[in-house]
Amino acid sequence: MGLSRLSSTEGENAFSIEYTSWLMEHPSALDKLEQMMSITKGRKIVIFLDYDGTLSDIVPNPEEAFMTHKMRRVLREVANHFPTAIISGRQREKVQDFVQLNNVYYAGSHGLDIEAPLNHTTNFDDMDNEVVLHQPAKEFLPEKHKVFNLLSERTKSIKGVNIEDNKFCISVHYRHVLAKDLGTLENMISTVLKEYQNFRVSKGKMVFEIRPNIGWNKGHALEYFLEYLGFGTSDDVFPIYIGDDRTDEDAFNVLRKRGQGFPIVVSATPKDTKALYSLREPKEVMEFLLGLVVRSNNTSST
Numbered sequence: 001m002g003l004s005r006l007s008s009t010e011g012e013n014a015f016s017i018e019y020t021s022w023l024m025e026h027p028s029a030l031d032k033l034e035q036m037m038s039i040t041k042g043r044k045i046v047i048f049l050d051y052d053g054t055l056s057d058i059v060p061n062p063e064e065a066f067m068t069h070k071m072r073r074v075l076r077e078v079a080n081h082f083p084t085a086i087i088s089g090r091q092r093e094k095v096q097d098f099v100q101l102n103n104v105y106y107a108g109s110h111g112l113d114i115e116a117p118l119n120h121t122t123n124f125d126d127m128d129n130e131v132v133l134h135q136p137a138k139e140f141l142p143e144k145h146k147v148f149n150l151l152s153e154r155t156k157s158i159k160g161v162n163i164e165d166n167k168f169c170i171s172v173h174y175r176h177v178l179a180k181d182l183g184t185l186e187n188m189i190s191t192v193l194k195e196y197q198n199f200r201v202s203k204g205k206m207v208f209e210i211r212p213n214i215g216w217n218k219g220h221a222l223e224y225f226l227e228y229l230g231f232g233t234s235d236d237v238f239p240i241y242i243g244d245d246r247t248d249e250d251a252f253n254v255l256r257k258r259g260q261g262f263p264i265v266v267s268a269t270p271k272d273t274k275a276l277y278s279l280r281e282p283k284e285v286m287e288f289l290l291g292l293v294v295r296s297n298n299t300s301s302t
């Protein structure tokens, strides 16, 4: 359980005391698997996952945040057992490219670009599958291009800045920016956003996340998927959301408000979160997902 893992991985340092007490409030989801499976009896489990830091390790280069083959195998199994959606800050197509599974639903741009199961409005994706696209910030695309170009131009002088175009959102990575230049970068972003007040900025892991200033976030995307899957107001659903970053907090909040399911934060250090449970790293996420599959197989064979 949590404590044994702690002593083997962290050693007896001052920090582990803080982590241990945080763990009491956000117990390891691995330790709660049995309990969770008994609560879910008769309910439909639906899985929601963030990508970076949840399905793939955080790495210095965003282009290299690959998922392991093992994680992909587990995810495929999970999605064969339960409806599964990935809700990422990245461009949706980019996540699809990393994940390469067609039994998973995808949302990109922090939930602003949803490819949902087929319902009334029909589109076709690259593989000619019928899908429903929900893109509530479509009208902001031309402006987003301008913000992207302006930011790229103005931040050129700062070494280490990496600006990622996430379709409806923009990520300004500062992982490789010198500490002395950070203030300048922040000022540049706020100057640009003063000119484009339809956009706002928040902070992620060594990244400034810029997105249209509309009332739509990962929490709304989660609700949208539930609605489409037919569980909008249902009591018979048990949604599990696993994520590691600030934008995932909106989805944790939705689960807390619905009083349903398991909000799980991925973190090996104490952090302020609305999640009720925790997992330390993507490897534990994989273990947890595998645990769900195994237990679900056991239940159906008894």
Ligand SMILES: O=P(O)(O)OC[C@H]1O[C@H](O[C@H]2O[C@H](CO)[C@@H](O)[C@H](O)[C@H]2O)[C@H](O)[C@@H](O)[C@@H]1O
Pocket (backbone or CB within 6 Å): 050, 051, 052, 053, 057, 058, 059, 060, 061, 062, 063, 065, 087, 088, 089, 090, 164, 166, 171, 173, 175, 204, 205, 206, 207, 209, 245, 247
């Ligand atoms: O919602 P997510 O799927 O978690 O996406 C959030 C951002 O993740 C990526 O950036 C983060 O991961 C990178 C790769 O490990 C890392 O280099 C970076 O420092 C992290 O912030 C992604 O590149 C962003 O576009 C996403 O918005």
